[in-house]
Structure formats: C-alpha cells, structure tokens
Amino acid sequence: MRCPTLAELPPPPEGRTGWPWTTESPQLPDTMPDGGAWPRISIVTPSYNQGQFIEETIRSVLLQGYPNLEYIIIDGGSTDGAVDIIKKYKLWLTYWVSERDRGQSHAINKGFEWASGALYNWQNSDDILFVSALSSAAAIFVKHNAQLICGRRIIRTMTGSAQHVDPALNRDWWNYKLRRGIIATDASFFSAALHSQIGALDERMHYQFDVDYFTRALNCVERITITEQIFSLLMSHADQKTRQTQRSDEYEITKLRTPPASDNLLLRLLQRVARTRFHNFVLVVALPFLAKAKPKITYISFDWLTGRDIVTEI
Numbered sequence: 001m002r003c004p005t006l007a008e009l010p011p012p013p014e015g016r017t018g019w020p021w022t023t024e025s026p027q028l029p030d031t032m033p034d035g036g037a038w039p040r041i042s043i044v045t046p047s048y049n050q051g052q053f054i055e056e057t058i059r060s061v062l063l064q065g066y067p068n069l070e071y072i073i074i075d076g077g078s079t080d081g082a083v084d085i086i087k088k089y090k091l092w093l094t095y096w097v098s099e100r101d102r103g104q105s106h107a108i109n110k111g112f113e114w115a116s117g118a119l120y121n122w123q124n125s126d127d128i129l130f131v132s133a134l135s136s137a138a139a140i141f142v143k144h145n146a147q148l149i150c151g152r153r154i155i156r157t158m159t160g161s162a163q164h165v166d167p168a169l170n171r172d173w174w175n176y177k178l179r180r181g182i183i184a185t186d187a188s189f190f191s192a193a194l195h196s197q198i199g200a201l202d203e204r205m206h207y208q209f210d211v212d213y214f215t216r217a218l219n220c221v222e223r224i225t226i227t228e229q230i231f232s233l234l235m236s237h238a239d240q241k242t243r244q245t246q247r248s249d250e251y252e253i254t255k256l257r258t259p260p261a262s263d264n265l266l267l268r269l270l271q272r273v274a275r276t277r278f279h280n281f282v283l284v285v286a287l288p289f290l291a292k293a294k295p296k297i298t299y300i301s302f303d304w305l306t307g308r309d310i311v312t313e314i
Helices: 054-062 082-088 104-113 133-144 173-177 192-198 209-220 246-257 265-274 277-293 295-306
Strands: 041-047 069-075 095-098 119-122 127-129 148-156 162-165 188-191 223-235 309-313
Touching (some): 041 104, 054 069, 054 082, 054 127, 069 082, 104 209, 119 133, 133 148, 133 188, 188 192
Parallel strands (some): 041 069, 041 119, 069 095, 148 223, 223 309
Antiparallel strands (some): 119 188, 148 162, 148 188
C-alpha cells in the first residue's frame, strides 16, 4: 500500500498541530533512485487501552509518504475509545483486529503472522515514527543488505518537549550479550529473514520480551547497521510500562534466560564478576564516553570483539 497523504486522512483533533497532525513526510516516487522497487516494510502496533496516544502513533506511520507499507494493528480488546480511533483509519490498514489476547508479546506475534514485507518493525501504541523514517530505513536496508538496523530515538515529554536523544551506542552487541542496556525497538528495523531465523517473541515474557528477542537476534546476526539517524520518538509518561516493571524485568530475564550455574568454581566466579557494577560502569559510562569522542573507533572495536559485521552510518 502507498501511504496516504495528509489531505486523505481524517482531520486531526482540535488544537493538535505539527508532526504528525498537520505536517507529513514528502511523498516518495514509485521506485528508488536506482529504479528498483522500494522494499515492503511491515509495521505492527500492539494496542490495549491506549486511546490517549494511539492516534498519534497511527498517523506517524501512515504519513511516511512511503510507497510500499504494510500496517497491522492488533488490539487486545480496548474499552477506552482506542477501537473507535483505529476504525477511523481502517481504510489504510492492511489488517486490524480487536480481541482479547495473552499480552503484548502475543499481540506482536499475531501481527507478524500477517506480515509479508522484507523489513519489519513494531511501534507500540504510544510510540511515534519520526518524519521520513521509513525511507531512511529502506535506503540503509538496500545499501548494506542489512539484517538489523539500529537507529536513534528522541525521548519526549507529554508536552512535546524533547528530554534527550538516545545515543546509538546503547544498541551495541555487548550490552545485549551480557543482558545490560537496551535497544530501542521502535528505532530498530530487522529483516523478515532474520525474524524467521530467530523465531517469535517469547510469550512467557510480558516485560523483557524485546530484550530477549534482540539478544537472540544479535547471537546469530551477521550484519548490524548502526545509524545516527533518528527513527522514532518515545513518549515519557507516568503510565509507561517500563517505568513500573524493573523487578519484573529482572525476574523474567533471570528466571527464563539465565543458564544454570556451572559446576566449575572458576567459571561461576567469572559469571558473578560479569554481573557486577564494574561491568555496568564499563558499558554505561566508559564506552558511551569513548563513543562520543571517537565513534568510528568504538564501533570498529565492537566489530573486532564480536566477530560481527558492524556497519556504521555516521
């Protein structure tokens, strides 16, 4: 599906202006600059009682000006008006449903079962795609034959002001390999082939399914593309799931993914040291400082340390 124009969509609520209410991404030509077809991008939005935010999410996806979009919304049976908002935009949705599900990870898996694109992404119902994010991701995907594209995101307040921009370093391989740090799922795109290889999200998890998913991806991916381009905006608000679930986060990763303790005393000691605050200091303080001063050197080091082909768009 070609993305609709601003004039084709329902008018925004009164008083809402700017992106994605009264502005839109430029409409792209039918083919890429080299004459090739734009890769189909499949985006899934899981939703449950996010009527306050979901319209902004939907418009940010639909107003990308992209010629080959597949947009799927899986709602878990919202009762706060979110379904009425989804219905306003159903003409431009590839598929949508509102029915009870087993949680966010289950909803995302249901959405990807409908996907037929070459490049995947999911946007939660309080996330916002940045202007022209899809065209940028598609260009990187084609240029580098990318399996996993990690971009940046802006953290913003309810009033719309930016708090900060997540650094691309947060998406390094070591953070995930050692269960530390985060990858911005809303600012990351992954190939359909990679998704098929690593399998669905773990539906036993309700908080750390994204960390687990990208850990599995990074354990088998051959090519990671890190870009300084901004792909998304994350809304910081009091009801945000990640603000309320730190203990549950730690429990899920520890209970479901930590390997059993080794009988080897030395190995157990090394595992314990790897989970200390010293390790956290190195990843959270030292490496970001180095990345800011010498980004290319930092990513080249990751390339050598991990054995992965890490491509940088800096």
